Amino acid sequence: MSGGLHGRVVDMLGREISAGVHPPGSVLRIEELEQRFEISRSVAREVVRTLASLRMVLGRKRVGVVVRPRSEWNTFDPNLIRWLLAADRVNEVKTLVELRTAVEPVAAGAAAQRASGEDADRLVELAGEMTAHAEAGDLNTFLDCDVAFHSLMLAASGNEMFAQLHEVVEEVLRWRTGMGLMPERPAAIAVRLHREIAECVHGGDRERAESAMRELVAEAFEGTLELLEQQA
Amino acid sequence: MSGGLHGRVVDMLGREISAGVHPPGSVLRIEELEQRFEISRSVAREVVRTLASLRMVLGRKRVGVVVRPRSEWNTFDPNLIRWLLAADRVNEVKTLVELRTAVEPVAAGAAAQRASGEDADRLVELAGEMTAHAEAGDLNTFLDCDVAFHSLMLAASGNEMFAQLHEVVEEVLRWRTGMGLMPERPAAIAVRLHREIAECVHGGDRERAESAMRELVAEAFEGTLELLEQQA
DNA sequence: GAAGTGAAAAAGTATGACTTTTTAAGGATG
DNA sequence: CATCCTTAAAAAGTCATACTTTTTCACTTC
Numbered sequence: 001m002s003g004g005l006h007g008r009v010v011d012m013l014g015r016e017i018s019a020g021v022h023p024p025g026s027v028l029r030i031e032e033l034e035q036r037f038e039i040s041r042s043v044a045r046e047v048v049r050t051l052a053s054l055r056m057v058l059g060r061k062r063v064g065v066v067v068r069p070r071s072e073w074n075t076f077d078p079n080l081i082r083w084l085l086a087a088d089r090v091n092e093v094k095t096l097v098e099l100r101t102a103v104e105p106v107a108a109g110a111a112a113q114r115a116s117g118e119d120a121d122r123l124v125e126l127a128g129e130m131t132a133h134a135e136a137g138d139l140n141t142f143l144d145c146d147v148a149f150h151s152l153m154l155a156a157s158g159n160e161m162f163a164q165l166h167e168v169v170e171e172v173l174r175w176r177t178g179m180g181l182m183p184e185r186p187a188a189i190a191v192r193l194h195r196e197i198a199e200c201v202h203g204g205d206r207e208r209a210e211s212a213m214r215e216l217v218a219e220a221f222e223g224t225l226e227l228l229e230q231q232a
Numbered sequence: 233m234s235g236g237l238h239g240r241v242v243d244m245l246g247r248e249i250s251a252g253v254h255p256p257g258s259v260l261r262i263e264e265l266e267q268r269f270e271i272s273r274s275v276a277r278e279v280v281r282t283l284a285s286l287r288m289v290l291g292r293k294r295v296g297v298v299v300r301p302r303s304e305w306n307t308f309d310p311n312l313i314r315w316l317l318a319a320d321r322v323n324e325v326k327t328l329v330e331l332r333t334a335v336e337p338v339a340a341g342a343a344a345q346r347a348s349g350e351d352a353d354r355l356v357e358l359a360g361e362m363t364a365h366a367e368a369g370d371l372n373t374f375l376d377c378d379v380a381f382h383s384l385m386l387a388a389s390g391n392e393m394f395a396q397l398h399e400v401v402e403e404v405l406r407w408r409t410g411m412g413l414m415p416e417r418p419a420a421i422a423v424r425l426h427r428e429i430a431e432c433v434h435g436g437d438r439e440r441a442e443s444a445m446r447e448l449v450a451e452a453f454e455g456t457l458e459l460l461e462q463q464a
Numbered sequence: 465g466a467a468g469t470g471a472a473a474a475a476g477t478a479t480g481a482c483t484t485t486t487t488a489a490g491g492a493t494g
Numbered sequence: 495c496a497t498c499c500t501t502a503a504a505a506a507g508t509c510a511t512a513c514t515t516t517t518t519c520a521c522t523t524c
Binding site: 006042045046049050052053054070071073074075076077095096098099101102103105106107110159160161162163164 | 303307
């Protein structure tokens with residue numbers, strides 16, 4: 001959604017709507033947008049189309065562009081996720097972390113059954129690197145490996161929809177570290193679980209891969225909630 | 233995406249791309265679209281913007297509108313889901329059913345903790361109606377209740393992203409019955425599980441709500457896979 | 465008071481001109 | 495011969511304007 005007039009305006013308007021500046025039911029008029037953003041009619045219309053495809057707004061003749069109820073927005077769109085994070089980090093992070101607890105265990109189980117040899121090898125390798133960097137206290141490199149581990153796991157699940165959630169997972173993981181919410185040294189239990197999951201996937205042990213991942217994300221879930229409470 | 237010139241063309245092009253008529257990497261030109269669909273430049277551009285917001289295509293100057301790799305598409309968009317179902321039902325249904333097995337148990341667990349009294353009551357009521365209609369052999373009404381049950385459960389989970397998957401669940405449930413893949417009389421075990429889940433949510437029993445739902449969707453998952461094999 | 469009628473408002477569609485960016489070809493230079 | 499710079503063309507991107515269609519509201523008529 002970068003560079004370009006269209007993208008910039010979409011981003012601004014999307015942020016505003018996400019932040020509640022234009023609450024559901026309120027009406028935008030194309031002509032207003034032209035003037036506010038100093039854009040031509042065609043750009044204004046394309047912006048509205050983009051937001052409409054996210055189900056955030058709906059154009060109606062003789063009425064205008066109405067903002068739809070939040071419950072109907074396509075909250076799986078990565079752009080919208082970013083706007084919602086900017087508007088209300090606490091609530092949105094809760095939602096995303098809970099989504100992880102649902103998806104990642106099943107994805108790990110699926111990966112144990114379906115991952116290619118290469119992917120399984122790479123997962124074990126990544127878990128090893130995480131262990132090393134955790135012991136060395138190298139949080140940034142640890143985080144990169146963590147992101148790579150979960151992304152690869154989702155991809156190796158063989159389910160396109162799971163795979164697509166890698167952006168969500170990355171956003172949450174990087175946010176946690178970025179906020180300084182990670183302990184100086186990653187919890188030993190988390191490191192161990194990553195290794196165990198990788199080995200179960202490698203060995204094709206669906207059951208254990210799933211339950212180990214469940215343990216991992218449950219811990220991450222509770223940890224995140226606690227830290228969110230502290231912030232609020 | 234109904235009525236209107238724009239919507240019709242988006243639907244046609246979206247279907248084509250989903251079906252592989254324009255494989256990833258291939259290039260569409262706006263001018264081509266104008267001629268093929270006999271539409272004006274503005275409509276053609278808005279169609280491209282809509283598809284671009286689903287991450288299916290990417291406009292590049294001096295190049296054209298490039299179809300992106302399938303792995304980057306926003307496969308959570310309900311329209312795209314419909315196009316993919318039309319193009320390759322078997323694979324897409326597998327993906328969607330597996331998504332259910334991940335999300336619904338966690339959603340049920342969350343609902344047990346967070347559902348309002350009204351929602352919990354209504355769930356019990358729906359489970360009761362399902363039981364009655366199952367015994368009466370009234371498959372259509374049973375299906376309506378089934379859809380309502382799962383939609384409400386997802387909404388009652390209090391997680392916006394879970395709630396949004398109600399369209400996916402509905403699509404899968406209706407497809408299964410529509411294809412005649414349901415036994416004449418719904419499995420007694422499934423009916424019982426719906427009642428159990430509703431009662432657990434009502435009683436605030438997170439653990440049992442989650443595990444009962446896990447049992448239910450696991451059964452649905454395996455049943456669907458078997459029936460898909462038979463078809464292929 | 466209900467129902468039909470008309471007018472206005474706003475999105476939707478069409479068209480053509482102009483701008484910008486990117487790519488590729490061609491030429492100059494080492 | 496290879497490399498770098500210049501330049502030209504292609505296609506999307508942007509702008510301005512006129513016209514069409516649908517929907518809603520107000521007004522009239524029965």
